[in-house]
Amino acid sequence: MNSAQLVQDKSHRNYLLDGEQSYLKSDQFTPREKVALRYCDAIIGNPMDADDAMWEELHRNFTEPELVELGHYIGYMSGGQKWLLTLHTQHGELAEFMAKRDAEKKKAQSGEQKAPAGEHAVTAK
Secondary structure (H helix, E strand, O other): OOHHHHHHOOOOHHHHOOOOOHHHHOOOOOHHHHHHHHHHHHHHOOHHHOOHHHHHHHHHHOOHHHHHHHHHHHHHHHHHHHHHHHOOOOOOHHHHHHHHHHHHHHHHHHHHHOOOOOOOOOOOO
């Protein structure tokens, strides 16, 4: 089961990851997880939500290097997802395209290596 399915499964705690921050009222998340999720919401949604109180709570639960790593990862994943949406692709299509392309490159390279002496293999770039 992938994460998108878990968010839709009402019996899984990921179902609480919604636009209303239902995870805050749940006992299925630790206080550390809840502040990390709030941080994620602030990075993705409204950075102004990361006020002094949130930062105090973040620093009680995470080291500075952990906060940098967490913030970097959230930004990286969020930006990547937004970029993928601009491609108008469905889940898995990009990976399938890249695998097919790589297989074609390997096939072309192996044909290039097997070309008889004196003959030149023509390959597409």
